[in-house]
Amino acid sequence: MNLLIYIIKRFIQTIPLLFIVSIIGFFLIRLCPVDPLGELRLNPSISRQTLEAEKIRLGLDKPIIVQYGLWLKSFIRGDMGICTTGEKVSDKLKERIPNTLLLAAAVIFFTWIIGIPLGIVAALNKGKAIDRILTILSGIGMAIPSFFFALLMLLLAVKTGLFPTGGLTSYNYSSLSTGGKVIDIAHHLILPVLVLFTISLSGLQRQMRSNLLDVMESDYVKYARAKGLSETKVIFKHALRNAVNPLITLLGFEFASLLSGAALTEFVFQYPGLGRLILEAVLKSDINLVMASLMIGTIMLVAGNLLADILLKIVDPRVEAS
């Protein structure tokens, strides 16, 4: 019950947040001296009726406040207009969002199953050679620009021929069996995941190390030791559980930085994700698409934080909604 109230409370908090973001986004994009339908007009395959319908939907002849209201109304209804290519924005987003989620999920999965053990190892060997080495490696991981690392991986792919050089599927994807399809996608995911994984691993490893070091200093760990428990039991049964809690909050941030950081990696690997979509939309000044993907990106980020908060509440019931 307590949990349910917490979830509802946190959920209601996000609504004004999204509202403010939509205002900021809308007016920022309208600052741009570009005719929102300019590119559509240039596309001969788009009929006059579609253009008129868009004009009415966006209310372009009305003052900007009214335009914002109209835009918000149709966005909530799920109507986001059409892209410059004539496709529906919502279809395009439906196609791209799962790809981005897949990439993010794979990266987070690997970061956690490798980052946490490495953090533990570093903390337990504090000041020793292995800790020093891990600190240096994580420093390098944090400093390497994602697009530069992606370029180096691309170089590797081209030179060795072991990996595909971009995209998510091979040209013969549709003719593959189900198992073959999974393998094909996994094969395409390896390099982009590796790039993003290297970058987010460092942060998680360092955080885990410092959390565990903090917890190891606390009274209840000292008590557990004094009780005569073996060191393994102290660490794995008592210390670890509390050291992981702050990482759950970090999960939300990690998701956010993946959404942002993935854009450049997606660009280099020609990966069909949300980041590349918004980039292409910006470059083609496709206003409908830019606005929609900005909002969807924000909603995904906020939802990620919300999920992390709820997860933390389940793991650690002492947490209160602020």
Place this chain on the structure above:
Amino acid sequence: MRYSQDGIFKQMMRDKFASGAFWVLIVLYLCVFSAVFISPYPKDYSDRRSAYAPPSKIYIINEYGKLSKPYTYNYIRSFDENTFQIKYREDRSKKYSVKYFSKGYKYKIFGIIPFDRHFINVENGGKLYILGTDINGRDNFSRLLFGGQISLTVGFLALFICFPIGLLYGGISGYIGGKTDFIMMRVAEAVMSIPAFYLLIILASVLPAGMTSIQRFALIIVILAFIGWASFARVIRGMVLSIKEADYITAARAFGASKIHIIVKHVLPQTLSYVIVAITLTVPSYILAESGLSFLGLGIQQPDASWGNMLKEAQDFVNITSRPWLLAPGFLIFVAVLAFNIIGDTIRDVVDPKSKVR
């Protein structure tokens, strides 16, 4: 707690890695700011007949196996009809000796004193491409130095906008409290909820096309500053909430000092140690953001160089395999960011040994 700047610096330099990183940065900044002196070619030099020329090899042992003054050969360009690629091979018929502190193109020190000596150059008629050339036959090495002037300063300049805004915003929000605090924090959270890079590219695309490079440079700084202020302001606000309970703040209030005076003169100086750490850790993230933007073609535009837009060329499959020298700017970004991070980490350990921020 307050620390004198000197104390922090001295303690930081005691760390081997941090002092190494510090000297690396000093050398990098010295090099890019004396770019006109070091570079063998001027900013706008381009020789279309030597596009994508590989790095010039510098020899110190001559064909008879004897030690000689350093020299290099020019390249001869030819077209390979089988692979449709342009090939370069050395023209062994004539040596050109490499010269130091010799006369080259004219420039002005600090924009006033005319001068024409260069750190490294080559005999008349010779070409010295230390790191090869790009598609327009521009010397990569010289452009790296000129590009560094932009890439390495953008971060610092953006800080000068971002930090005062963040400090004041967080200070006011935390000190005044109540409804003002509530609204101000919701706005800051909203800005933080937009995926930073999405916001960055949208803002960059709003820039009109016909700007001069100086205007564009200035606006990119403003855009970068727009990204970081919100999270910074939130931390400052948190600190201000606890600082404002201190007795000396109550005393200042009792003397009748104005709110803004108390915030600026008494509250904000207390956040100094955090600000120093945040500055050294924010500069590298701005360097990365600028190079990312320029890499996408939304930041610094050609013909101006920045490390990001130079790396843009390396994306091409042919370039990436057969012209690895185009990747050089990536290594420099990496080195600069790594050095800043190491210094930032060390300063944080010095200022706040129990800090949880990692």
